Amino acid sequence: MTNNTYAVIMAGGVGARFWPLSRMERPKQFLSVFGEQSLIEDTVDRLRKRIDPQRILIITNHLHEDRTRELFPWLPQDNIIGEPMGRNTAACVALAALILADRDPDARMIVLPADHFIGDEEEFLCTLERAISACRSGHLVTLGIQPTSPETGYGYIQHEAEELAPGIHPVRTFAEKPNYDTALLFLKSGDFLWNSGIFIWEVEAIIDGFERWLPDLWEVLQELRPHLTSPRFHEVLLACYQRLQPVSIDIGIMEPASRQKGKVRVIRASFPWNDVGTWAEVYRMRDKDELGNAVHSLSREFDKPPVIMIDSNQNLVMTEQRAVALVGIQKAIVIDTADALLVCHQDHHQDVRHVIQRLKEDGYHELL
Amino acid sequence: MTNNTYAVIMAGGVGARFWPLSRMERPKQFLSVFGEQSLIEDTVDRLRKRIDPQRILIITNHLHEDRTRELFPWLPQDNIIGEPMGRNTAACVALAALILADRDPDARMIVLPADHFIGDEEEFLCTLERAISACRSGHLVTLGIQPTSPETGYGYIQHEAEELAPGIHPVRTFAEKPNYDTALLFLKSGDFLWNSGIFIWEVEAIIDGFERWLPDLWEVLQELRPHLTSPRFHEVLLACYQRLQPVSIDIGIMEPASRQKGKVRVIRASFPWNDVGTWAEVYRMRDKDELGNAVHSLSREFDKPPVIMIDSNQNLVMTEQRAVALVGIQKAIVIDTADALLVCHQDHHQDVRHVIQRLKEDGYHELL
Numbered sequence: 001m002t003n004n005t006y007a008v009i010m011a012g013g014v015g016a017r018f019w020p021l022s023r024m025e026r027p028k029q030f031l032s033v034f035g036e037q038s039l040i041e042d043t044v045d046r047l048r049k050r051i052d053p054q055r056i057l058i059i060t061n062h063l064h065e066d067r068t069r070e071l072f073p074w075l076p077q078d079n080i081i082g083e084p085m086g087r088n089t090a091a092c093v094a095l096a097a098l099i100l101a102d103r104d105p106d107a108r109m110i111v112l113p114a115d116h117f118i119g120d121e122e123e124f125l126c127t128l129e130r131a132i133s134a135c136r137s138g139h140l141v142t143l144g145i146q147p148t149s150p151e152t153g154y155g156y157i158q159h160e161a162e163e164l165a166p167g168i169h170p171v172r173t174f175a176e177k178p179n180y181d182t183a184l185l186f187l188k189s190g191d192f193l194w195n196s197g198i199f200i201w202e203v204e205a206i207i208d209g210f211e212r213w214l215p216d217l218w219e220v221l222q223e224l225r226p227h228l229t230s231p232r233f234h235e236v237l238l239a240c241y242q243r244l245q246p247v248s249i250d251i252g253i254m255e256p257a258s259r260q261k262g263k264v265r266v267i268r269a270s271f272p273w274n275d276v277g278t279w280a281e282v283y284r285m286r287d288k289d290e291l292g293n294a295v296h297s298l299s300r301e302f303d304k305p306p307v308i309m310i311d312s313n314q315n316l317v318m319t320e321q322r323a324v325a326l327v328g329i330q331k332a333i334v335i336d337t338a339d340a341l342l343v344c345h346q347d348h349h350q351d352v353r354h355v356i357q358r359l360k361e362d363g364y365h366e367l368l
Numbered sequence: 369m370t371n372n373t374y375a376v377i378m379a380g381g382v383g384a385r386f387w388p389l390s391r392m393e394r395p396k397q398f399l400s401v402f403g404e405q406s407l408i409e410d411t412v413d414r415l416r417k418r419i420d421p422q423r424i425l426i427i428t429n430h431l432h433e434d435r436t437r438e439l440f441p442w443l444p445q446d447n448i449i450g451e452p453m454g455r456n457t458a459a460c461v462a463l464a465a466l467i468l469a470d471r472d473p474d475a476r477m478i479v480l481p482a483d484h485f486i487g488d489e490e491e492f493l494c495t496l497e498r499a500i501s502a503c504r505s506g507h508l509v510t511l512g513i514q515p516t517s518p519e520t521g522y523g524y525i526q527h528e529a530e531e532l533a534p535g536i537h538p539v540r541t542f543a544e545k546p547n548y549d550t551a552l553l554f555l556k557s558g559d560f561l562w563n564s565g566i567f568i569w570e571v572e573a574i575i576d577g578f579e580r581w582l583p584d585l586w587e588v589l590q591e592l593r594p595h596l597t598s599p600r601f602h603e604v605l606l607a608c609y610q611r612l613q614p615v616s617i618d619i620g621i622m623e624p625a626s627r628q629k630g631k632v633r634v635i636r637a638s639f640p641w642n643d644v645g646t647w648a649e650v651y652r653m654r655d656k657d658e659l660g661n662a663v664h665s666l667s668r669e670f671d672k673p674p675v676i677m678i679d680s681n682q683n684l685v686m687t688e689q690r691a692v693a694l695v696g697i698q699k700a701i702v703i704d705t706a707d708a709l710l711v712c713h714q715d716h717h718q719d720v721r722h723v724i725q726r727l728k729e730d731g732y733h734e735l736l
Contacts, residue, residue, distance in 0.1 A: 323708040328716025340691040348696025355693040
């Protein structure tokens with residue numbers, strides 16, 4: 001990719017739906033749910049194939065800054081930035097834009113989440129190359145994933161029929177997570193894509209966007225400008241963030257921008273993608289045996305966990321160190337960690353967050 | 369009870385159906401599945417209310433002798449006897465009879481398993497008192513439990529209509545574990561009772577029984593007679609046991625004896641009883657909340673385990689030290705121990721033994 005292409009990895013998530021594996025101090029991006037590596041390692045490795053480490057930035061919560069530095073000791077110190085608190089994605093992107101504009105006014109930014117699954121690396125990188133070209137002259141570009149099922153857990157992007165280049169369209173509208181019937185209509189329509197949360201733009205263009213659509217947020221962050229490389233950076237960042245209203249980049253920038261004709265473009269992406277939002281999605285994405293069981297060891301020291309299935313199928317079992325036996329069990333998610341065990345029916349995967357709620361109410365803070 | 373009444377507790381079981389809580393070195397009688405105490409402690413405590421410790425014997429496997437002594441330091445040393453190997457209940461009873469006849473030729477014996485649940489202690493002890501009377505003049509007495517459901521996991525005893533005293537009948541026949549349809553017929557018939565495995569007789573009468581119906585077994589054990597209190601006891605016992613054919617007291621003695629008119633008597637017992645054969649029975653016997661969930665802490669240090677149920681009912685959860693969350697789970701048995709986890713559907717409770725089989729095949733001997 002061009003020498004002025006930067007990747008900004010958003011790694012501020014908490015992932016309560018992955019309890020008991022994810023915890024406050026071990027959010028989703030640090031979990032290895034598909035292979036040996038954590039999701040954030042997969043994300044960085046993919047980008048590294050085309051982007052120099054000097055131009056890869058990670059924005060994370062300050063609580064996870066140390067762990068992130070440990071994972072990527074070869075990244076420049078200044079490329080891992082800890083936010084003092086979560087203020088949603090618009091703040092994160094604005095902070096990155098401010099930093100990059102200072103380093104390189106001609107920078108192009110790829111903004112992407114740390115914790116998504118991407119199935120075809122080559123296709124992914126190729127799509128990014130095309131996006132880099134498509135963002136020239138101030139366009140805000142997003143990747144839309146060709147939907148394969150009527151998902152109710154994703155936002156959608158509707159594109160215009162007009163094709164600017166093969167698979168590149170002007171955006172007509174952004175749609176929130178639909179109900180099932182609407183999702184079915186979206187799937188059948190042919191012009192709705194899943195909103196991947198991956199954006200590509202020139203730093204100048206997104207700064208222009210902040211000035212127009214989120215001027216208050218952008219104004220607050222200007223205080224940071226004289227301190228970008230000073231020892232007072234974190235102190236001033238905290239002061240700024242305390243005054244910010246949380247808003248997502250989708251709602252704060254992309255939606256209003258899409259109402260300006262021709263400003264926002266979407267690329268129809270065809271690589272397998274998943275935001276890995278729930279255990280059920282982990283199950284769906286994993287290799288399974290002939291009975292539909294997926295077994296995964298959570299410990300690198302413990303290759304082949306003794307997991308025994310008797311009359312049991314379509315289960316996901318993850319175990320840290322214990323032997324696990326399932327007898328007569330269907331469609332369960334069994335996540336066995338050192339201090340907590342989850343047994344969840346796959347049809348109830350959305351309800352894992354109620355466990356978090358109950359643990360809070362009952363005062364089991366050490367389990368959160 | 370009379371001064372010549374002895375209790376012989378048979379504690380040789382392994383209880384593979386209680387994996388992962390029961391193991392080869394921690395069989396069922398040592399588990400506390402209903403309360404604070406283990407099943408064998410409950411059994412001894414019940415008997416102690418009426419029988420002096422001097423007259424309580426425990427026959428266990430030599431592997432469990434030390435643990436048994438630790439549990440009952442106040443029992444006379446010689447009253448805990450370790451069998452060198454399991455040779456089924458006839459050998460166990462014959463050994464006890466040999467020892468008791470040597471101590472007290474007028475002894476009466478109550479023979480009972482260490483690991484059954486008994487719900488009404490007073491009623492149980494009262495029934496034993498009646499049995500002690502009923503065994504006078506050489507009768508072999510057994511307790512039959514009034515059935516409350518068509519159980520296929522128990523043996524049955526059919527009694528004659530004739531009533532020798534209230535609730536005491538001659539035995540017509542012993543029946544093996546029936547299939548469901550037969551069990552239903554047994555239940556409706558009114559003259560079939562569950563075989564509790566609890567027997568009461570004079571030592572002289574059971575010795576007479578061994579001489580008539582299991583003469584070979586009895587003959588072999590005669591070698592032990594001169595060594596009952598000698599240091600060579602265990603050595604000679606091993607030599608004897610190696611030559612014994614395993615046979616149960618039911619098949620070896622009770623069945624042939626019942627064909628001798630008037631020899632065997634059964635007392636209709638009405639105390640709640642359960643042989644605690646599977647996890648499903650533990651679930652059935654335990655107190656449950658309004659959603660039918662039963663939760664039990666396996667550690668005495670850990671009173672109230674954080675067990676969280678979301679849309680889950682009719683489950684049994686036992687946990688040693690971990691938090692457990694069930695989401696959308698019905699009729700499961702979840703047994704969480706330090707090194708192994710079982711998740712079993714209640715309708716598949718009989719299949720836990722297949723787990724043991726698989727662990728053996730796969731070489732996980734440390735988990736057996």
